[in-house]
Structures are given as C-alpha cells and as structure tokens.
Amino acid sequence: MINFYVMTLFPEMVENGLNVSILKRAKEAGRLGFEAINIRDYTLDKHMKVDDYPYSGGAGMLMNPDPIVRCHNAVMDKIPEERKGKVRTIYLSPAGRMFNQDMARDFAKSEDLIFICGHYEGIDQRAIDMVVTDEVSIGDYVLTGGELAAMVMIDSISRMVSGVLHNDVSAETETFSGNLLEYPQYTHPEIYEGRRVPPVLLSGNHKLIDEWKRTQSLVRTRERRPDLFEKVELSKQDKKLLKKYDEEAGV
DSSP, X not given: OEEEEEEESOHXXXXXXXXXXXXXXXXXXXXXXXEEEEXXXXXXXXXXOOEEOOTTOOSSOEEOHHHHHHHHHHHHHHSOGGGGGGOEEEEEEEEEEEOOHHHHHHHTTOSEEEEEOOBTTOBOHHHHHHHOSEEEESSSSOOSBSHHHHHHHHHHHHTTSTTSSSSTHHHHHSTTGGGOXXXXXXXXXXXXTTEEOOGGGGSOOHHHHHHHHHHHHHHHHHHXXXXXXXXXXXXXXXXXXXXXXXXXXXX
C-alpha cells in the first residue's frame, strides 16, 4: 500500500479529482490512501493569510514558510516512526526534474509520499530547503497551482502499485515501457468507414502478431519521439524488424 498526502490550499479540488474511477476502487480495496491537508489550517495569522510580498520586490505573492513547515510537521506526525526516514516530500515546481515513467516506478516503491502544492509565485525557499526531498515538474509550462500536477503524478504512480490495475501486465507493456511508445490498437467493427483492422491482428498467428506490435512500437517511437528512440537498446531482432519495415515501405 502507498499513502499520498497532498498539502494544498484547495483540498476539495484534490479530493474530487482522486476519488473517482480506478483510484477510488484502489482506495476502497486498501491499495492506496489519499489525504488532502489544508495548508491554511496551519497559519498563525488571524486572517488565515499564507502569503506575502517577496523581498526585493517583483510581481506576485509568495507563500510563507511557516504554514508549510507546520503543515508538513503535522503530516509527518501521522506516519509511523519506523517509516519517517523513508518519506519523500515532493514540491511541484517548474524548476524541478521532469517527471517520467521511470520516476513513477521509483516513487511507487515508497510507502508514504507528501506533495506540496504551491500557488501564486511559489513558496519561500526556506520551506523547500527544510522539508522537500524532490522537486518535480510535469512539463515546460506554468499552472496556477500544483494541484493538477500532483494529481497527474499520483495517477501515474498509482498505476505502478500492484493490484491497482485489474491487469498488472498492462502497466508493463503500455506507452513508455522500455522508452517505447505503444503500438496502435483496434477493436470492433473489423471495417469502419472503409478502414480495416490490420489483417495480421485477425490471423491468430501470435508470433506474427507480436512481431507486428514490436515493429509498430519501434517505428512510432522513431518517428514521433526520436529523443526516446535514442535511449532504446535495440536487439538484433529489433534491427531485423526495422530493416524489414523500411524495405517494405521503400525507405
């Protein structure tokens, strides 16, 4: 089981986003745990203020360190003593490492993950220095807050937890496994608007079907994500499949 704690100014947004579909079923089955904690509950300001103007000026407001650190301490108090040293605290930040499937697998090994969702212009660096173990970005763009990014990460990480998906094999074979994009897939009807399902998929020949799937994954990745394709360790069979594809395509 893995427990997710999300420190946020908008707990209802996180709760509504996570308590649906596969994640909801996994929570009810005891595979996952979610809790959204309101950072505002830990401010000592009588007006419940959690932000202020940054020193040296500049546009926007910055979240104060004290409510964040106090909130984090309260979350840590919920975690058994023997697990405290293994807790990872993730701050969602455009300055962080880019999130990917390998990171999802790594985070999924944890029993307790804490997410800090910033707002405004971010949070005071001292809070980051005191409690954050990982700064992570989900892409080269800016969001109004960290909640959506946290939910994206939680969804991806949860898929790596045993028992969350009905078919655990799908987590091993889907897009980005082995740095490859997934092959195209088809269902009924066999012909739609004049477009046919590739005949090999109807052949019943599992060897040819597996070769077709592998070829499609290789070609898709080579064409659409050359940055990923460079990282793929091509086997002799992979090279043969690509050569055959290129010859048939007249490349």
